[in-house]
Amino acid sequence: xxxxxxxxxxxxxxxxxxxxxxxxxxxxxxxxxGHRNGRLFLQVRDDGRGGADASAGSGLTGLADRVxxxxxxxxLSSPPGGPTLxxxxxxxxxxxxxxxxxxx
Numbered sequence: 001x002x003x004x005x006x007x008x009x010x011x012x013x014x015x016x017x018x019x020x021x022x023x024x025x026x027x028x029x030x031x032x033x034g035h036r037n038g039r040l041f042l043q044v045r046d047d048g049r050g051g052a053d054a055s056a057g058s059g060l061t062g063l064a065d066r067v068x069x070x071x072x073x074x075x076l077s078s079p080p081g082g083p084t085l086x087x088x089x090x091x092x093x094x095x096x097x098x099x100x101x102x103x104x
Contacts, residue, residue: 002092008067009090012063012088015059016044016063017031020046020084023048024048025048026046026047026049026082027047028046040072042086045085045086048082049081050082060086073090
């Protein structure tokens with residue numbers, strides 16, 4: 001994947017897992033992702049207490065900003081009582097190693 005997308009994906013997953021560890025009370029978290037139809041998809045799910053709010057000025061706002069710069073989308077589902085599910089989708093073509101980056 002292009003460097004900016006790889007960097008954003010890494011940061012999103014790291015920050016999401018840090019949030020799980022700090023705030024959720026979860027005993028498990030799962031990260032999954034893939035690339036299909038010109039889009040990178042990421043999911044971070046935990047079994048914690050829920051109640052995460054992206055509009056509360058938290059680190060989630062920063063993640064949403066980072067993803068939106070790449071014309072991507074971030075969605076959060078975190079009802080009280082849990083679980084929390086963070087979904088990220090970024091338009092991006094995979095590129096062969098050593099070629100120019102292409103995202104759209």
